[in-house]
Amino acid sequence: xxxxxxxxxxxxxxxxxxxxxxxxxxxxxxxxxxxxxxxxxxxxxxxxxxxxxxxxxxxxxxxxxxxxxxxxxxxxxxxxxxxxxxxxxxxxxxxxxxxxxxxxxxxxxxxxxxxxxxxxxxxxxxxxxxxxxxxxxxxxxxxxxxxxxxxxxxxxxxxxxxxxxxxxxxxxxxxxxxxxxxxxxxxxxxxxxxxxxxxxxx
Amino acid sequence: xxxxxxxxxxxxxxxxxxxxxxxxxxxxxxxxxxxxxxxxxxxxxxxxxxxxxxxxxxxxxxxxxxxxxxxxxxxxxxxxxxxxxxxxxxxxxxxxx
Numbered sequence: 533x534x535x536x537x538x539x540x541x542x543x544x545x546x547x548x549x550x551x552x553x554x555x556x557x558x559x560x561x562x563x564x565x566x567x568x569x570x571x572x573x574x575x576x577x578x579x580x581x582x583x584x585x586x587x588x589x590x591x592x593x594x595x596x597x598x599x600x601x602x603x604x605x606x607x608x609x610x611x612x613x614x615x616x617x618x619x620x621x622x623x624x625x626x627x628x629x630x631x632x633x634x635x636x637x638x639x640x641x642x643x644x645x646x647x648x649x650x651x652x653x654x655x656x657x658x659x660x661x662x663x664x665x666x667x668x669x670x671x672x673x674x675x676x677x678x679x680x681x682x683x684x685x686x687x688x689x690x691x692x693x694x695x696x697x698x699x700x701x702x703x704x705x706x707x708x709x710x711x712x713x714x715x716x717x718x719x720x721x722x723x724x725x726x727x728x729x730x731x732x733x734x
Numbered sequence: 735x736x737x738x739x740x741x742x743x744x745x746x747x748x749x750x751x752x753x754x755x756x757x758x759x760x761x762x763x764x765x766x767x768x769x770x771x772x773x774x775x776x777x778x779x780x781x782x783x784x785x786x787x788x789x790x791x792x793x794x795x796x797x798x799x800x801x802x803x804x805x806x807x808x809x810x811x812x813x814x815x816x817x818x819x820x821x822x823x824x825x826x827x828x829x830x831x
Contacts, residue, residue, distance in 0.1 A: 549807035617816045623809045705813040 544630065544695070545702035549623045557629025561596050564636050568592045571642035575599050577727035578719065579689065581638065586734050598729050603696065603722035604628040610714040611704035619704050627699035634691040641685040644678045693719060744778055752778065752828075775825055783818055790815070 540547060548556070568574065574584035575595040584591075604625050611619045669675060697715050700706065706714060746753055755771040776784060793799040801811045 546806055546810045549809045553807075616820075617812060620809070623807075627809075702807065702809050702813065705809070705816055 543698045543702070545627045545698050548630070549702060550620070550626050551622060553626030553630040554622065555626075557600075557626060557631075557633065560633040560636055561600065561629060564632075564639055565589075565593050565596050567636065567639040568596070568642070571639065573639055573642035574730075575726075576730055578603060578723040580723065580727060584734050591733050594733055595730050599726050600625075600629050600632060602726050602729070603718040606718040606722050606725075607700050607704065607714065610717060611700075611706070614710045614714060615704045615706055617705035623703040624699075627703045628696065631695035631699045632692055634688040634695065637688040638685040641682055644681060741781075742773075742777060744773070775822065778825055779818075779821065783821065786814055786818060 545553070569589050569592045572583060572587060573581060574586075574592065575581055575598075576584065578599050607628060608619070608621060608624045611624065696719060697711075700715050700718065701711055704711075704714070743753060745751065753773070755773060757766060757768045758771070759766040776787065779787070789800055789803070793803065797811045797815065798808060801808045804811065
Protein backbone atom coordinates (compact mmCIF):
# COMPACT_ATOMS: atom_id res chain seq x y z
CA UNK A 533 0.00 0.00 0.00
CA UNK A 534 2.81 2.39 1.06
CA UNK A 535 4.79 1.36 -2.01
CA UNK A 536 1.77 2.12 -4.23
CA UNK A 537 1.47 5.63 -2.81
CA UNK A 538 5.18 6.27 -3.18
CA UNK A 539 5.00 5.03 -6.78
CA UNK A 540 2.03 7.34 -7.39
CA UNK A 541 3.86 10.36 -5.95
CA UNK A 542 6.93 9.60 -8.06
CA UNK A 543 4.99 9.07 -11.28
CA UNK A 544 1.20 9.53 -11.11
CA UNK A 545 0.91 9.35 -14.91
CA UNK A 546 1.54 5.62 -15.01
CA UNK A 547 -1.91 5.37 -13.42
CA UNK A 548 -3.82 8.43 -14.53
CA UNK A 549 -3.76 10.45 -17.74
CA UNK A 550 -6.19 11.83 -20.30
CA UNK A 551 -9.61 12.94 -19.07
CA UNK A 552 -9.06 11.88 -15.43
CA UNK A 553 -5.85 13.88 -15.13
CA UNK A 554 -7.55 16.81 -16.88
CA UNK A 555 -10.47 16.74 -14.42
CA UNK A 556 -8.22 16.67 -11.32
CA UNK A 557 -5.92 19.24 -12.86
CA UNK A 558 -8.87 21.56 -13.58
CA UNK A 559 -9.95 21.29 -9.95
CA UNK A 560 -6.39 22.17 -8.90
CA UNK A 561 -6.35 25.10 -11.34
CA UNK A 562 -9.62 26.51 -9.95
CA UNK A 563 -8.42 26.18 -6.34
CA UNK A 564 -5.06 27.67 -7.20
CA UNK A 565 -6.68 30.61 -9.01
CA UNK A 566 -8.90 31.38 -6.00
CA UNK A 567 -5.99 31.08 -3.56
CA UNK A 568 -3.80 33.31 -5.72
CA UNK A 569 -6.62 35.87 -6.03
CA UNK A 570 -7.15 35.89 -2.25
CA UNK A 571 -3.46 36.47 -1.54
CA UNK A 572 -2.57 38.61 -4.56
CA UNK A 573 0.00 36.01 -5.60
CA UNK A 574 0.52 36.38 -9.36
CA UNK A 575 2.06 33.85 -11.73
CA UNK A 576 4.47 35.89 -13.87
CA UNK A 577 5.60 32.76 -15.66
CA UNK A 578 5.91 29.04 -15.09
CA UNK A 579 8.77 29.58 -12.62
CA UNK A 580 8.26 33.19 -11.51
CA UNK A 581 5.74 34.39 -8.94
CA UNK A 582 5.06 37.62 -7.05
CA UNK A 583 2.98 40.79 -6.86
CA UNK A 584 1.55 42.52 -9.96
CA UNK A 585 -0.59 45.62 -10.62
CA UNK A 586 -3.76 43.84 -11.87
CA UNK A 587 -5.97 42.57 -8.99
CA UNK A 588 -8.86 41.31 -11.20
CA UNK A 589 -9.91 37.67 -10.85
CA UNK A 590 -9.81 37.21 -14.65
CA UNK A 591 -6.12 38.16 -14.60
CA UNK A 592 -5.29 35.40 -12.09
CA UNK A 593 -7.35 32.90 -14.11
CA UNK A 594 -5.65 33.97 -17.36
CA UNK A 595 -2.18 33.60 -15.77
CA UNK A 596 -3.01 30.04 -14.66
CA UNK A 597 -4.39 29.08 -18.07
CA UNK A 598 -1.37 30.56 -19.89
CA UNK A 599 1.08 28.81 -17.55
CA UNK A 600 -0.71 25.53 -18.35
CA UNK A 601 -1.30 25.86 -22.09
CA UNK A 602 2.08 27.24 -23.25
CA UNK A 603 4.25 24.35 -21.96
CA UNK A 604 1.53 21.89 -23.04
CA UNK A 605 1.60 23.34 -26.55
CA UNK A 606 5.41 23.17 -26.69
CA UNK A 607 5.31 19.56 -25.44
CA UNK A 608 2.68 18.68 -28.06
CA UNK A 609 4.52 20.26 -30.98
CA UNK A 610 7.82 18.74 -29.82
CA UNK A 611 6.14 15.38 -29.30
CA UNK A 612 4.72 15.45 -32.85
CA UNK A 613 8.21 16.12 -34.20
CA UNK A 614 10.24 13.77 -32.00
CA UNK A 615 8.01 10.89 -30.88
CA UNK A 616 7.32 7.78 -32.89
CA UNK A 617 4.20 7.07 -30.83
CA UNK A 618 0.76 8.34 -31.71
CA UNK A 619 0.35 11.00 -29.05
CA UNK A 620 -3.01 12.33 -27.91
CA UNK A 621 -3.53 16.04 -27.12
CA UNK A 622 -5.80 15.15 -24.17
CA UNK A 623 -2.96 13.20 -22.50
CA UNK A 624 -0.57 16.13 -22.81
CA UNK A 625 -3.17 18.67 -21.65
CA UNK A 626 -4.30 16.44 -18.76
CA UNK A 627 -0.89 15.36 -17.48
CA UNK A 628 0.65 18.86 -17.81
CA UNK A 629 -2.22 20.40 -15.84
CA UNK A 630 -2.11 17.64 -13.20
CA UNK A 631 1.67 18.15 -12.87
CA UNK A 632 1.01 21.74 -11.76
CA UNK A 633 -1.02 20.69 -8.70
CA UNK A 634 2.04 21.00 -6.37
CA UNK A 635 2.05 24.75 -7.16
CA UNK A 636 -1.06 24.96 -4.95
CA UNK A 637 1.26 24.65 -1.96
CA UNK A 638 3.45 27.51 -3.14
CA UNK A 639 0.32 29.70 -3.24
CA UNK A 640 -0.07 29.06 0.48
CA UNK A 641 3.26 30.81 1.06
CA UNK A 642 1.55 34.07 0.18
CA UNK A 643 -0.54 33.73 3.37
CA UNK A 644 2.63 34.27 5.43
CA UNK A 645 2.60 37.79 6.92
CA UNK A 646 6.18 38.58 5.90
CA UNK A 647 5.32 37.88 2.22
CA UNK A 648 2.75 40.71 2.26
CA UNK A 649 5.24 43.03 4.00
CA UNK A 650 7.92 42.21 1.43
CA UNK A 651 5.41 42.86 -1.37
CA UNK A 652 4.49 46.17 0.22
CA UNK A 653 8.08 47.44 0.03
CA UNK A 654 8.03 50.49 -2.21
CA UNK A 655 11.06 50.65 -4.51
CA UNK A 656 10.37 54.36 -4.97
CA UNK A 657 11.31 55.11 -1.35
CA UNK A 658 14.91 55.72 -0.33
CA UNK A 659 17.28 52.82 0.27
CA UNK A 660 17.57 53.78 3.96
CA UNK A 661 13.80 53.57 4.42
CA UNK A 662 13.62 50.19 2.68
CA UNK A 663 16.51 48.89 4.82
CA UNK A 664 14.76 50.13 7.95
CA UNK A 665 11.57 48.27 6.93
CA UNK A 666 13.50 45.07 6.22
CA UNK A 667 15.34 45.34 9.56
CA UNK A 668 12.01 45.74 11.36
CA UNK A 669 10.69 42.69 9.52
CA UNK A 670 13.70 40.55 10.49
CA UNK A 671 13.24 41.56 14.13
CA UNK A 672 9.66 40.18 14.15
CA UNK A 673 9.14 36.85 15.91
CA UNK A 674 8.72 33.97 13.46
CA UNK A 675 10.47 35.73 10.59
CA UNK A 676 13.16 33.07 10.13
CA UNK A 677 10.57 30.33 10.37
CA UNK A 678 8.69 32.05 7.55
CA UNK A 679 11.90 32.24 5.51
CA UNK A 680 12.40 28.51 6.08
CA UNK A 681 8.80 27.87 4.93
CA UNK A 682 9.51 29.93 1.81
CA UNK A 683 12.40 27.60 1.02
CA UNK A 684 10.08 24.63 1.53
CA UNK A 685 7.78 26.16 -1.09
CA UNK A 686 10.68 25.97 -3.57
CA UNK A 687 10.57 22.20 -3.07
CA UNK A 688 7.03 22.23 -4.46
CA UNK A 689 8.20 24.09 -7.58
CA UNK A 690 10.88 21.40 -8.02
CA UNK A 691 8.20 18.74 -7.50
CA UNK A 692 6.06 20.40 -10.19
CA UNK A 693 9.07 20.36 -12.54
CA UNK A 694 9.64 16.68 -11.82
CA UNK A 695 5.98 15.84 -12.53
CA UNK A 696 6.13 17.90 -15.75
CA UNK A 697 9.11 15.76 -16.78
CA UNK A 698 7.15 12.57 -16.05
CA UNK A 699 4.09 14.00 -17.83
CA UNK A 700 6.15 14.54 -20.97
CA UNK A 701 7.81 11.13 -20.70
CA UNK A 702 4.49 9.27 -20.43
CA UNK A 703 2.33 11.34 -22.76
CA UNK A 704 4.89 11.52 -25.60
CA UNK A 705 6.85 8.29 -24.98
CA UNK A 706 10.21 10.03 -25.25
CA UNK A 707 13.51 8.86 -23.80
CA UNK A 708 17.04 10.08 -23.12
CA UNK A 709 18.28 13.11 -25.14
CA UNK A 710 14.97 13.85 -26.91
CA UNK A 711 13.14 13.80 -23.57
CA UNK A 712 15.72 16.05 -21.86
CA UNK A 713 15.85 18.59 -24.69
CA UNK A 714 12.08 18.87 -25.11
CA UNK A 715 11.58 19.12 -21.35
CA UNK A 716 14.05 22.03 -21.11
CA UNK A 717 12.37 23.74 -24.08
CA UNK A 718 8.91 23.27 -22.51
CA UNK A 719 9.90 24.35 -18.99
CA UNK A 720 12.42 27.16 -19.53
CA UNK A 721 11.31 28.24 -23.03
CA UNK A 722 7.71 27.99 -21.81
CA UNK A 723 8.56 30.21 -18.83
CA UNK A 724 9.99 32.91 -21.12
CA UNK A 725 6.96 32.83 -23.45
CA UNK A 726 4.56 32.84 -20.48
CA UNK A 727 6.32 35.85 -18.95
CA UNK A 728 5.98 37.73 -22.22
CA UNK A 729 2.27 36.93 -22.67
CA UNK A 730 1.39 37.47 -19.01
CA UNK A 731 3.24 40.80 -19.12
CA UNK A 732 0.59 41.97 -21.60
CA UNK A 733 -2.12 41.48 -18.94
CA UNK A 734 -0.78 44.22 -16.65
CA UNK B 735 7.72 -35.68 -7.22
CA UNK B 736 6.30 -32.47 -8.57
CA UNK B 737 7.96 -31.33 -11.80
CA UNK B 738 9.78 -28.02 -11.46
CA UNK B 739 8.75 -25.54 -14.16
CA UNK B 740 12.01 -24.24 -15.49
CA UNK B 741 12.40 -21.00 -17.38
CA UNK B 742 13.58 -21.31 -20.98
CA UNK B 743 17.08 -19.79 -21.17
CA UNK B 744 17.36 -17.36 -24.07
CA UNK B 745 20.98 -16.31 -23.85
CA UNK B 746 24.25 -18.14 -23.35
CA UNK B 747 25.27 -17.84 -19.68
CA UNK B 748 28.93 -17.60 -20.74
CA UNK B 749 28.93 -15.08 -23.61
CA UNK B 750 25.32 -13.70 -23.65
CA UNK B 751 24.80 -14.70 -27.32
CA UNK B 752 21.25 -15.83 -28.26
CA UNK B 753 20.80 -19.57 -27.80
CA UNK B 754 19.49 -21.92 -30.50
CA UNK B 755 17.68 -25.26 -30.14
CA UNK B 756 19.98 -28.27 -30.69
CA UNK B 757 17.77 -31.15 -29.58
CA UNK B 758 14.03 -31.91 -29.40
CA UNK B 759 12.37 -35.08 -28.22
CA UNK B 760 8.91 -36.61 -28.13
CA UNK B 761 7.75 -37.19 -24.57
CA UNK B 762 5.45 -40.09 -25.51
CA UNK B 763 7.70 -42.24 -27.77
CA UNK B 764 11.16 -40.86 -26.98
CA UNK B 765 12.04 -39.96 -30.59
CA UNK B 766 14.80 -37.40 -30.71
CA UNK B 767 15.50 -34.80 -33.39
CA UNK B 768 18.75 -32.93 -33.37
CA UNK B 769 20.02 -30.04 -35.44
CA UNK B 770 20.26 -26.28 -35.15
CA UNK B 771 16.89 -24.60 -34.88
CA UNK B 772 16.10 -21.01 -34.15
CA UNK B 773 13.70 -20.18 -31.32
CA UNK B 774 10.43 -18.60 -32.51
CA UNK B 775 10.44 -14.81 -32.22
CA UNK B 776 7.83 -14.67 -29.45
CA UNK B 777 9.78 -17.04 -27.22
CA UNK B 778 12.76 -14.71 -27.45
CA UNK B 779 10.80 -11.95 -25.73
CA UNK B 780 10.92 -11.52 -21.95
CA UNK B 781 8.21 -13.00 -19.70
CA UNK B 782 6.71 -9.52 -19.22
CA UNK B 783 6.60 -8.88 -22.96
CA UNK B 784 4.98 -12.27 -23.60
CA UNK B 785 2.40 -11.57 -20.88
CA UNK B 786 1.66 -8.22 -22.55
CA UNK B 787 1.04 -9.92 -25.91
CA UNK B 788 -1.30 -12.46 -24.28
CA UNK B 789 -3.23 -9.65 -22.51
CA UNK B 790 -3.37 -7.72 -25.77
CA UNK B 791 -4.94 -10.67 -27.62
CA UNK B 792 -7.31 -11.43 -24.72
CA UNK B 793 -8.60 -7.85 -24.75
CA UNK B 794 -9.15 -8.04 -28.54
CA UNK B 795 -6.43 -5.48 -29.10
CA UNK B 796 -8.19 -2.78 -27.08
CA UNK B 797 -5.54 -0.70 -25.30
CA UNK B 798 -8.28 1.04 -23.34
CA UNK B 799 -9.52 -2.29 -21.94
CA UNK B 800 -5.95 -3.34 -21.19
CA UNK B 801 -5.30 -0.11 -19.31
CA UNK B 802 -8.49 -0.66 -17.30
CA UNK B 803 -7.64 -4.28 -16.48
CA UNK B 804 -4.06 -3.49 -15.49
CA UNK B 805 -4.99 -0.34 -13.53
CA UNK B 806 -2.60 1.84 -15.51
CA UNK B 807 -3.09 4.80 -17.81
CA UNK B 808 -3.78 4.56 -21.54
CA UNK B 809 -0.52 6.24 -22.65
CA UNK B 810 1.47 3.89 -20.40
CA UNK B 811 -0.06 0.87 -22.18
CA UNK B 812 0.49 2.49 -25.57
CA UNK B 813 4.13 3.17 -24.63
CA UNK B 814 4.61 -0.48 -23.61
CA UNK B 815 3.16 -1.55 -26.96
CA UNK B 816 5.38 0.87 -28.90
CA UNK B 817 8.46 -0.33 -27.02
CA UNK B 818 7.48 -3.92 -27.78
CA UNK B 819 7.07 -3.11 -31.47
CA UNK B 820 10.58 -1.59 -31.47
CA UNK B 821 11.94 -4.70 -29.74
CA UNK B 822 10.28 -7.04 -32.28
CA UNK B 823 11.63 -4.97 -35.17
CA UNK B 824 15.10 -5.16 -33.63
CA UNK B 825 14.84 -8.96 -33.30
CA UNK B 826 13.61 -9.26 -36.90
CA UNK B 827 16.49 -7.07 -38.06
CA UNK B 828 18.90 -9.34 -36.18
CA UNK B 829 17.35 -12.38 -37.91
CA UNK B 830 17.73 -10.77 -41.32
CA UNK B 831 21.44 -10.11 -40.83
